[in-house]
Amino acid sequence: MTSPPNDIRDTQSRLPRSTDAVAIGTVLNNRYQTISYLGRGGMSNVYKALDTRTGRTVAVKVLHSELLSDETRVKRFEQEAKTYRNLRHRHIVKIFDFFTDECERHCLVMEYMEGKNLSETLDEKGRLSVRRAIKIFSEICSALGYAHQQGVVHRDLKPSNIALVEKGGDSDYVKILDFGIAKLMPSDTDTITQLGLTQTGEIVGSPLYMSPEQCMAKPIDLRSDIYSLGCLMYEALTGQPPLVGGNVYETFHMQTHERPKPLATLRPEFKDGTQLESIILKCMAKNPKHRYQSMQQVSEALDRVGSYVPKGTVGKALDAWHERRIRARAERGRGIPPALVAGLTAMVILSCVFVFQDRIRRLIEPAEHRYIHAEKVYNTAIDAADYDTADKMSLIAFNIASEEKKDSLVPAMVNLIDLYRLMGRQKEADNFLERIAQVEQANNKDVFKNEDKLFAQLEKKVENDPTGIDEIEDYCFQLNDQAVTYIDKGLYMRARDVLSRTIKIARAALGEKNLVYATLVDNRALLALKDNLSERYDQIGARLEEAIETRSSIAGKESAGLIPTLEALSEVKRRTGDLEGAEEDAQHALSIARSAYRSSSIQASVARLQLAQVYLSQGQTSKVLHLLPPTISVLDRPESEADKAMALVLYGNALRKSDKYTEAIAKFEEARELVRNIATRDPLIASQALLGLAEVYNTRAKHDPARAEALYRRSLSLMLRSPSREESKVLYIMERLARLYRESGRSQETEKLYRMVEHVDKTTGKTIGLIEDKLLLGQYYRDQQKFKEAQDNIENALSLSQSFFGAQSAKTCEVTAILADTYIWQKDYVRAHGLVSDAVLMLRSDNLSGELSRQAKLQVLSTYQRYLEQTGKREQAASIQKELGQL
Numbered sequence: 001m002t003s004p005p006n007d008i009r010d011t012q013s014r015l016p017r018s019t020d021a022v023a024i025g026t027v028l029n030n031r032y033q034t035i036s037y038l039g040r041g042g043m044s045n046v047y048k049a050l051d052t053r054t055g056r057t058v059a060v061k062v063l064h065s066e067l068l069s070d071e072t073r074v075k076r077f078e079q080e081a082k083t084y085r086n087l088r089h090r091h092i093v094k095i096f097d098f099f100t101d102e103c104e105r106h107c108l109v110m111e112y113m114e115g116k117n118l119s120e121t122l123d124e125k126g127r128l129s130v131r132r133a134i135k136i137f138s139e140i141c142s143a144l145g146y147a148h149q150q151g152v153v154h155r156d157l158k159p160s161n162i163a164l165v166e167k168g169g170d171s172d173y174v175k176i177l178d179f180g181i182a183k184l185m186p187s188d189t190d191t192i193t194q195l196g197l198t199q200t201g202e203i204v205g206s207p208l209y210m211s212p213e214q215c216m217a218k219p220i221d222l223r224s225d226i227y228s229l230g231c232l233m234y235e236a237l238t239g240q241p242p243l244v245g246g247n248v249y250e251t252f253h254m255q256t257h258e259r260p261k262p263l264a265t266l267r268p269e270f271k272d273g274t275q276l277e278s279i280i281l282k283c284m285a286k287n288p289k290h291r292y293q294s295m296q297q298v299s300e301a302l303d304r305v306g307s308y309v310p311k312g313t314v315g316k317a318l319d320a321w322h323e324r325r326i327r328a329r330a331e332r333g334r335g336i337p338p339a340l341v342a343g344l345t346a347m348v349i350l351s352c353v354f355v356f357q358d359r360i361r362r363l364i365e366p367a368e369h370r371y372i373h374a375e376k377v378y379n380t381a382i383d384a385a386d387y388d389t390a391d392k393m394s395l396i397a398f399n400i401a402s403e404e405k406k407d408s409l410v411p412a413m414v415n416l417i418d419l420y421r422l423m424g425r426q427k428e429a430d431n432f433l434e435r436i437a438q439v440e441q442a443n444n445k446d447v448f449k450n451e452d453k454l455f456a457q458l459e460k461k462v463e464n465d466p467t468g469i470d471e472i473e474d475y476c477f478q479l480n481d482q483a484v485t486y487i488d489k490g491l492y493m494r495a496r497d498v499l500s501r502t503i504k505i506a507r508a509a510l511g512e513k514n515l516v517y518a519t520l521v522d523n524r525a526l527l528a529l530k531d532n533l534s535e536r537y538d539q540i541g542a543r544l545e546e547a548i549e550t551r552s553s554i555a556g557k558e559s560a561g562l563i564p565t566l567e568a569l570s571e572v573k574r575r576t577g578d579l580e581g582a583e584e585d586a587q588h589a590l591s592i593a594r595s596a597y598r599s600s601s602i603q604a605s606v607a608r609l610q611l612a613q614v615y616l617s618q619g620q621t622s623k624v625l626h627l628l629p630p631t632i633s634v635l636d637r638p639e640s641e642a643d644k645a646m647a648l649v650l651y652g653n654a655l656r657k658s659d660k661y662t663e664a665i666a667k668f669e670e671a672r673e674l675v676r677n678i679a680t681r682d683p684l685i686a687s688q689a690l691l692g693l694a695e696v697y698n699t700r701a702k703h704d705p706a707r708a709e710a711l712y713r714r715s716l717s718l719m720l721r722s723p724s725r726e727e728s729k730v731l732y733i734m735e736r737l738a739r740l741y742r743e744s745g746r747s748q749e750t751e752k753l754y755r756m757v758e759h760v761d762k763t764t765g766k767t768i769g770l771i772e773d774k775l776l777l778g779q780y781y782r783d784q785q786k787f788k789e790a791q792d793n794i795e796n797a798l799s800l801s802q803s804f805f806g807a808q809s810a811k812t813c814e815v816t817a818i819l820a821d822t823y824i825w826q827k828d829y830v831r832a833h834g835l836v837s838d839a840v841l842m843l844r845s846d847n848l849s850g851e852l853s854r855q856a857k858l859q860v861l862s863t864y865q866r867y868l869e870q871t872g873k874r875e876q877a878a879s880i881q882k883e884l885g886q887l
Helices: 006-010 071-085 118-125 130-149 222-238 248-257 275-283 295-304 313-329 338-351 357-364 367-383 387-403 406-422 426-443 445-464 469-488 492-510 515-530 537-555 560-575 579-596 602-618 621-634 638-657 661-674 684-697 705-719 727-743 748-764 767-783 787-804 810-825 829-844 854-870 874-886
Strands: 032-040 044-051 057-063 095-100 106-111 115-117 162-167 170-176
Touching: 032 057, 044 106, 115 118, 118 162, 118 222, 130 162, 130 170, 130 222, 130 275, 130 295, 222 275, 222 295, 222 638, 275 295, 367 387, 367 406, 367 705, 387 406, 406 426, 406 705, 406 748, 426 445, 426 748, 445 469, 445 492, 469 492, 469 515, 492 515, 515 537, 515 560, 537 560, 560 579, 560 602, 579 602, 602 621, 602 638, 621 638, 638 661, 638 684, 661 684, 684 705, 684 727, 705 727, 727 748, 727 767, 748 767, 767 787, 767 810, 787 810, 810 829, 810 854, 829 854, 854 874
Parallel strands: none
Antiparallel strands: 032 044, 044 057, 057 106, 095 106, 115 162, 162 170
């Protein structure tokens, strides 16, 4: 062992006297040399140490030896390691390592920071200025919002767990500490031991900042952290916690029954009430439903503090009414007195009596209410194929959004795009597509600037200080977060550019055996499936396998980071028909989720959804019906709406396939309701719910062709908006609609349908879809005896296939046979001869790229047989007939 430096010797006297003290200078795990003792917590001693491999300073937490016999404490310590390991955010303390050494010491290696925590800062300053508080709490919102997206609730938010460190000239750079009792989104099995008191009487969580539901040992979710954040903001602005009892149980009682004192009683400048006080009280509403429903909402509210919009009498009255409602919800069981509601209503009417009726309506009925009403009527109308009413209401919603509700402008335009496509008004739909692109560009201008700034800082750091690994990693993670933001907004090209550029820098500066590099590679692979216009599943699968191999080599084959890539690889295999491989990958993802989190965690529940998808494709509906009910229960929380909706769709399909149609309808409708607010961003779930409903109404038991047709069309319009759609599902819906049109004697509608989808695929650049559209149009025209139009479309399909897949590909072989068949219909055997010969040669070639489906092989051989029969080569035709029989 190398001898410790002088500053290490000087701190020996500060070591704890307990038997589990680590001597200063000790090298833990042959890597981390302790430099000084930092302090003692309830579960561990903390040391400053040197990472001898990287040269960076770290903090090492060593679990108290007397706790090793307490399995619950050890598990909690391990829980902290697992939780941190999967949280990578600039405002959350990073974990670098976790191990048990040869002396059976449980050690957690973390980012080392110098600075003060919020508790120390408040002890010094008494309270924070408004500007400083907003800055600090906005960063806390960012970090906790990210943790919540990962399925993690902190549960112990308090001033001492908020570190304020120096970074890049910012002395108040937030780092959130101590996820030691973080909850991986609770199940209903939580007990008082898990949520309140341990068997030794230790409080799990801090009563001064605990939500009412946590105090009462009820199930909690992310809204519990929002309550705690409200308590923190109150204390930061006033210098004292909002609710303090004489003991723990009095404090519990106050948290569940009482409202904090007005800020003005502790800080006179707040005498007239402030936006901040309203935000704090809304965070601290006793009922979780009355709080903000996400950290993003809290952050947006903080951003608006200080903005001033002049208001008239009515506006002020409505503001006062909203503030009174928020204050009431900060107390238990108190609502708004009926007299107050009546008084406000009368005041609104009297103050507007001489104003034009339209302005009265606008003032009394908020824009949001009018927009929601218009959208509701639009949805009902479009589901019933009442396109005139849908047109009228979508324009009303668009006008409200344009003039009064800018945040709904994109959803309003999306509704118009869907409608105009269904009505055949393609040019108008395209115009709105261009407008959305312009709006998105304007809305993300600041985000794009931040991206440029981050790249400049990263490149400067790599050039001037290539050994500053920690800061290089931090910049790379920030750029990764930027790319993820782009992915969430559907800006896939921008996301791909950021990831590719950052991967190149990370590979050169950090090497490929680095968690940052693995994360970037993961997200680039996952993006390939989301931005699935090309449907090149061979390439997507290869990229996902590369990402899995990279992370496995760095973090091990059971790393929690493998879960999303394994799920995506399972989906690729499911779509390409490798159901056995798809099931294996889905089971592997579920196994890791159970181990890294727990069986009832959100992560495990989401992994079960992919497995359920595979079971449905295999026809194993009984397994789906067994698997999903407990999964839906776990996902029943605000942050999991999309996943719950997907689970309901899968469950509905399993019920439908089991002939339980009424129950299936209920599940599909529930899924639709859940995703109404996110259908603009992610339309696939809503599309699949509509498809399930259409399938039900297309059965004999629930036979309603008109309703089924309208639902199929709406499902198709939503599906066409998603780059990650499956072409096979688009074709399936088109086939169902074409059949309904034939049965009702409206075959001309089939051509309109095919033309609409062709236009969308052409404008979005979906080549595979365009090939299929041309084939469908060609076969439609052939059936109509319009051979010239049929020939033109199929020849275009062949040209596209040769360019996209190659001249010797499975798809080109299939299209060649279809074109040959078209010439046979026209009795043009000269041109048919060359094409059918080429198709058969490709079929029998060992160099064919891709795999011919059974249906494609039947197409090639049956076309060849028809050609042989019609040209008098009956003996050869008989031979091909035998081959067809074997297929």
